[in-house]
Amino acid sequence: MRSSRPSQIGVREVANLARVSPTTVSNVLSGNRPVSATTRERVRWAIEELDYRPNHSARNLRLQRSGIIALALPEVRVPYFAELVHDLVRAARDRGYRVLVEQTEGRTESEHAVMHGLDRGMVDGIIFSPLGITRETFERRRGSTPIVLLGERILGADVDYVGTDNVAAAADATAHLIARGRRRIAAIGDQRGTGGTGPQRTRGYRRALRRAGIPYDARLTVRTATYHHSDGAEAMAELLDRGVELDAVYCYTDLLAIGAMHTLRSRGLRIPDDVAVIGTDDIDEGRYAAPPLTTVTPDKAAITTSALDLLIRRIADPEAPVRQVLVPHTIEVRDST
Amino acid sequence: MRSSRPSQIGVREVANLARVSPTTVSNVLSGNRPVSATTRERVRWAIEELDYRPNHSARNLRLQRSGIIALALPEVRVPYFAELVHDLVRAARDRGYRVLVEQTEGRTESEHAVMHGLDRGMVDGIIFSPLGITRETFERRRGSTPIVLLGERILGADVDYVGTDNVAAAADATAHLIARGRRRIAAIGDQRGTGGTGPQRTRGYRRALRRAGIPYDARLTVRTATYHHSDGAEAMAELLDRGVELDAVYCYTDLLAIGAMHTLRSRGLRIPDDVAVIGTDDIDEGRYAAPPLTTVTPDKAAITTSALDLLIRRIADPEAPVRQVLVPHTIEVRDST
């Protein structure tokens, strides 16, 4: 049932119709070399006539680039990451790139696959927001696809990186609660094991307490498996069930904070009167939570553009010196504190 | 500073090291033709030794497939779509595909670009959740990349499609409110112009009213520009400012509903006592809203898998008969009604 015409329309067909060579067609398209106005018009016409569309794979093979970058992250459905995808897709388009989304879902094997597994030529670069990558794993990396790390700094590793000063952000959040007169401040969201952002935030939390002369109470800390609503809700319930006195909660994620507020409300506690809550990330959902959530947040636009620019720079020059960018953070004060 | 070795490691280099032909290397990798155990081992070893990784572009060019599908939707940061990306990325991986995310941001030109603009060979197929595509636009489509439409049915168009019966869903939502004893039911979220889901929902809303013998009151309807929190909040404010009596709101989106609840709370109205609220989509955020949001929702897993299966079927056989799938919907009753 194949049609009698060549199965695909290529430069060759266009060239025939326009009575020029394939090279000329290519030059008209790329503007790579000058083509006289008349031939250019003829080629344009032929392209239109045949509805010619360049073949991406062939062009990639030839040019050794795909125009696609991968964004690898734990879960798109987590709003913080969804916003990241949103911003990055938009920024990437402005720079002539498209975005392939890869989900690791927190699985170590998937994170490894991101670093080692992608075929050559599939993407020009990777922006990777890891959860549990160690420095060692990273240095064993064999693939040479340019990569930029996001959020979680791999200490001492020789990689481009964009993120916040998590210790300072956590300290500021905690200090904000202290400034509101709170003394019994819980912390929700540390994660075990990984050298990730969790421990850094815990450091900041404890530093702020120390500076205010407030003793650290381990009973006020709850680890969570992940960073969803449900984790926050359960963690808060656990805190309340422990019977330990508390008048504020610092959550490592807005989602955790919103989950925590859910539990507080359902137990009849008033926010912020009984318990003040502060989150992290400034997702849109927080603005419409009950009450609107105070949050400490990095400059997200800066993260997106820095990451992309770093990656593009790295693609252009693999030998460029490694750069690590720290973006500033601010506290968005709303009604929950 | 180039190394003296060939710039790229290809089947050719592997073949040399393993003292076989490139074809054999290819066969070892693809399992396409039998290779004796001993040669297979030798090839495997050489692959390992050189850290050979197939070149995606070259393979694509040869096989005329890319293993990538595009998911085109308005905005990833809208939770409903974020969940869609999440589910689709996961489902696609199970079937050997990766997902490229394209954002139209509601711009007609972008929607056109999705249908016409993608280069051949970039993606094997497209799953497209449009906002304002008309049947006419669609039929002028020239590109031949397989496509499946999501959510918004283009009436009479000859395309694979997956969605819900929006009229019935809206009617059920409205009927649910009526069953709760409400009579003054507002509707938030219709959109002007487009032949999209908005008008369909309005039809369902009015049908349910009619069946219950409740007269339709135009002052109870508010259009919104988009479907974000802020639109819902503003629409609710406008309704209240109109001074028209109301005891329930049907929102065309959970985000609108959560925005509306925000306004209701800030005006001191109790939910559901003073005003009951029902949304659409069942996003995670609704479970943790104050109060938890009742919502009418399609079977989202079914949408994802149907869309993907339809697309894969279409890729395999472009001549397959067009199929349109309607997935069932249910009402998730929570505290807001």
Next chain:
DNA sequence: CATCGGATGCGTAACGTTGTACGAAGTCTG
């Protein structure tokens, strides 16, 4: 013992694009 045939492996030719080296005009300059 000659021949057949299954099991393996190889050489070659694409896939559709673009860069390079070259040629054939036309245009300027002294």
Next chain:
DNA sequence: CAGACTTCGTACAACGTTACGCATCCGATG
């Protein structure tokens, strides 16, 4: 007006992979 330079086009050879048609080797069979 000769030479040199510019302008525009062309032919050819890759980019790295896989499908196709053959060639070869071996044991088995008549």
